[in-house]
Amino acid sequence: MLATDAYYLFSPFNLLLFLAPQKFLSQMVLVIIAAKIATVGLTSYYYWKQKIDNEFYALAASAAYALSGYTIANHFNLMWLDSVLLLPLLIDAINRVLEQKKNHLILITFLLWFTNFYTAYMALAFGLFYLLSKLFFFNKKERWPLFWEYLKKSMWGSFLDASMLLPVAVEMLQGKAASSATWSLGFQFAPYNELAKLADGAYDFHEMQEGMPNIYIALPFVLLAIFYFLSKKINWRHKLANGILLIFLVASLFWTPLVLIWHLGQFPVWYPGRFSFVLIFFALDLAIIALKQREKISFWQIGVLILLAIGLIVFITVDSKSFAFLNQNAQTASAAFLALGILFIGFIHNRSNFAAPFFCLIIELELIVNLVLSLNNLAYQNNADYQNFVQNTKQVTQYAKDHDDRLYRMEKTFYRSDDDPFSANYYGLSTFNSISNQRVLNLLSNLGFVNNSNSYTNYGSTPITDDLFGVKYYILPNDDITPLKANEQMKYSNSSNRIDTSDYDIVKRFEQLVLMKNDDTLPFLFLTPKSTTKVKFDSTDITGNQNKFFEAATGKQTQLFSSVTWPDPKLINISGWDGGWMQYTKKDKAKEGRVIFNFKPQTDNSYYLELPGDIDNDSISLTVNGNSINTDVRDQNSRLINLGSRQCGQTIHVVFTLKNNQLNLNAANLWCLNTKQLEQIMDKFKQKQPQFKQTSALTIHSNSFSTKKTETMNSTIPNSFNWLILDNGHIIHKNKILFMNTFLNFKLNKGTHKITLIYVPWVFLIGIAISLLTLFLYLSIRK
Known part of the structure; x- marks a missing residue:
């Protein structure tokens, strides 16, 4: 930092x-x-x-x-x-x-x-x-x-x-x-x-x-x-x-x-x-x-x-x-x-x-x-839009802080910039930072979050990542607002189309926003029955990687994502390739070409479209049930787009409009996330978890809790040698193998525990000592 x-x-x-x-x-x-x-x-x-x-x-x-x-x-x-x-x-x-x-x-x-x-x-x-x-x-x-x-x-x-x-x-x-x-x-x-x-x-x-x-x-x-x-x-x-x-x-x-x-x-x-x-x-x-x-x-x-x-x-x-x-x-x-x-x-x-x-x-x-x-030659954002964003989002984030003193993350289904958490004063996942942690970037990329070498966003998240990263609250646009003056209205640009966040509980409706609560989130530190092992990710299998995250955190060996068979497409000014699967070409290059998929979910689970990184806003425009979907990418990431949730028996209408002459959907997939099973497991798993509070800018404290056997305390806090960990006032050592190759973790033996994390900037303190010594030597030599 x-x-x-x-x-x-x-x-x-x-x-x-x-x-x-x-x-x-x-x-x-x-x-x-x-x-x-x-x-x-x-x-x-x-x-x-x-x-x-x-x-x-x-x-x-x-x-x-x-x-x-x-x-x-x-x-x-x-x-x-x-x-x-x-x-x-x-x-x-x-x-x-x-x-x-x-x-x-x-x-x-x-x-x-x-x-x-x-x-x-x-x-x-x-x-x-x-x-x-x-x-x-x-x-x-x-x-x-x-x-x-x-x-x-x-x-x-x-x-x-x-x-x-x-x-x-x-x-x-x-x-x-x-x-x-x-x-x-x-x-x-x-x-x-x-x-x-x-x-x-x-x-x-x-x-x-x-x-x-x-x-x-x-x-x-x-x-x-x-x-x-x-x-x-x-x-x-x-x-x-x-x-x-x-x-x-x-x-x-x-x-x-x-x-x-x-x-x-x-x-x-x-x-x-x-x-x-x-x-x-x-x-x-x-x-x-x-x-x-x-x-x-x-x-x-x-x-x-x-x-x-x-x-x-x-x-x-x-x-x-x-x-x-x-x-x-x-x-x-x-x-x-x-x-x-x-x-x-x-x-x-x-x-x-x-x-x-x-x-x-x-x-x-x-x-x-x-x-x-x-x-x-440049376009600038309107200052009124910025002021409206800050004023309205801060109202929501402050309300959450006033009514919940636990340690949690918060996100939104829209964004103004990658650094919205700074503007609105909340702990989020999105950030833009030229000094970004490389381990965090690699992990989020493997999980399907849209990112590049100095930024990452909440695009590509699912209820799995919400639960495990501790995203306890979501901010959504309030669609039931009364008409406002143009200069007072928020601009809900760059929507992530996370339809399933509407399944979370409503906490409070504000003038232009709604605060939602996810009751299944883990704290930043949580007990896991399994020992920490190095995780091997497959960059081409983001649903598999999210499932590995879930299994490593909960110890439950279960497959939450299941593949959904693509329905037969309706083609408008499009022909399929001979011998090619999910590959399409325009018939008349001068006219618009569309590939349309209609399917009816057979469950109330959450459904996702996985798009490879080479299919983006330059190659297609995508609509789901008439709503335009943001398909921008940064470093050619594969990502998940939420198509629907709790829509059993209702038709989901997905339209690809080609901007080029060809479209290859061979690497695109449809997935069903078993949200009911996820909710059941997380509800049971979080019951035994200790609670943590941030008591100062540099310290985190837990309540007193007991373990009946040796367990691992995993976290979603990026590892740093600056973290000092105490259990009942005694220093304990962190595990060398990082949780998800990224986060700090440590073992706890059977007994009663009270954990304290203190961030001690050791290198900064050493640097101050060197600076002061240099100043002393310089002044001494000058004399």
């Missing part, structure tokens, strides 16, 4: 949140974003004002950096912006180290690690490369002392932040770092396509999700960065060193080994090229150096720039069909500002007293145009 805090929450700017009530959270986040972007401009202006006398040029560069493609693309990833604003101060500190002047490298290094370790790694890596490129120009006797001074101060700054870095390292090894990426020598995409990202407005939702790195800077600065290498006043050795570094950074955008190195061995999930702010900064720095030369432009130099500008425009125009963001407005704006850049470099720079104000003006104008074009 400390790694999560270090990743998302440790920016000093977050203190601004305390200046306003919680209902203004979204507005304060906007204030923080604006404050960070403004500070990016301030720190970069401070840096470039030291490199060039003219304040207009420094202002133009700082504005281009603050409103670069990286900032526009990642302004909602505000935890990354601290490294963007600290990078100019880092490079300034490194320059001062090289000049043997007083510097704040220790402080800047500490702040980088402290505010966000992920982008700090990128900024500090670039700082090292930048230093090495400069050391080349010092004589051999000076190089090592200068490098040692840099290394020493970087280490001081890093060890001062050991209280955060040490827990982060440990949690990363248990999370994403535990998973492996596929290394290859190939490219992520055709390198020349990255040129499209230099255009104005080069951003949209596709680029956010699976596009190319964002490297936009104002186009006149692109020309000036190129002009740096054409300059006759700049020494060729400096050009060579900076050229090698620039090529390395550009290659890092698309060459797989470098992409993985920059991203800590993992491919980015959404928001590609997360280090590109260092490339943008470096390109702008080269442009400022070129401006500083006050060089008289020769014909061949401006000719080269004109040819390159024309080439870029031709590429943008010809390739516009490949990228939705390259619309007519983007093409026109890019051509216009390239022309203005050529005009400035070739005919105004060094020839007019108004050259600098003119340049600053066109840069600011282009940044505004790019900002408008880029943001217009």
Whole structure:
């Protein structure tokens, strides 16, 4: 959890949140974003004002950096912006180290690690490369002392932040770092396509999700960065060193080994090229150096720039069909500002007293145009929808807390985001976290929950997982509400279609929501007669995996899922494949094709459709009894979709509408879950279970209970060596074999027990000790 805090929450700017009530959270986040972007401009202006006398040029560069493609693309990833604003101060500190002047490298290094370790790694890596490129120009006797001074101060700054870095390292090894990426020598995409990202407005939702790195800077600065290498006043050795570094950074955008190195061995999930702010900064720095030369432009130099500008425009125009963001407005704006850049470099720079104000003006104008074009390509949620969601769901969750002080989980049949449990203040299953526990991800994936490498949802759950994970309460839409004003109505988007949650007991009806209670849930820790053994999952058999979960928890050897034979389909503009089973092709590709299944359940059990991961919203639209079903997937997970419950003798109407010409349902299955048997077993099994309460943020206590023989206390609490377990005040050891390969568990002998779990962040405490020792040593040495 400390790694999560270090990743998302440790920016000093977050203190601004305390200046306003919680209902203004979204507005304060906007204030923080604006404050960070403004500070990016301030720190970069401070840096470039030291490199060039003219304040207009420094202002133009700082504005281009603050409103670069990286900032526009990642302004909602505000935890990354601290490294963007600290990078100019880092490079300034490194320059001062090289000049043997007083510097704040220790402080800047500490702040980088402290505010966000992920982008700090990128900024500090670039700082090292930048230093090495400069050391080349010092004589051999000076190089090592200068490098040692840099290394020493970087280490001081890093060890001062050991209280955060040490827990982060440990949690990363248990999370994403535990998973492996596929290394290859190939490219992520055709390198020349990255040129499209230099255009104005080069951003949209596709680029956010699976596009190319964002490297936009104002186009006149692109020309000036190129002009740096054409300059006759700049020494060729400096050009060579900076050229090698620039090529390395550009290659890092698309060459797989470098992409993985920059991203800590993992491919980015959404928001590609997360280090590109260092490339943008470096390109702008080269442009400022070129401006500083006050060089008289020769014909061949401006000719080269004109040819390159024309080439870029031709590429943008010809390739516009490949990228939705390259619309007519983007093409026109890019051509216009390239022309203005050529005009400035070739005919105004060094020839007019108004050259600098003119340049600053066109840069600011282009940044505004790019900002408008880029943001217009995105869609935003309505703040009123967010406020309605939080207000209504918190009312329900608070009611549950006021009337039930036990430890339980809660979920919903709809969601606004993966982090709804944070917004509505309840313990849920859904989460989005870049530091996700890899064991939990693997387990939920095997159980059929929709997930990817940094998030998982409650989609794919069943009464089995509800019972075993302790999902005691469900929040459902209230279909019996009186009409409300449009701006007061909740949006029930992204429904999970868990029809069988309606079988749970109604606790209370609220204005727009209903609170349901599942009486068969287990506590977070529960006694099991069987010893814990390692579970072998079959990723292609999610119903089998859920049954294994049930058997491991209860010790009951029973098959709760049974296969249901597919009824004969009704085909509309569809033909079945000869010799193929459950495989269909459109007859007329221009017309809609549908595959329809009608069947009548013979019991009141819950029925499920298992869909393989390759059948999703891109290939079909699915309706059940006229209701549209969300078929989105993330990492091509197989998942279960609830078709009906307590509908014995009633027709269930399932319609697949093809979006492509073919549909293969060979791996799709129909299942019947024996809910009556599940309820009987769980009702009996939970009777002997102890009860647990969370008495503080770090402690869980049980009531006093007895065991007549040696039993295993299993749990659905992810294992961590930070958990200290006491039985009647005495420390007991956890089992090495994890329950479901994921959760902590321990043995209890015959007798009376009272269990206490205490979360002791051992690594954090060790880190604090290292940080304090480092501070003490540093202050002692300074004396």
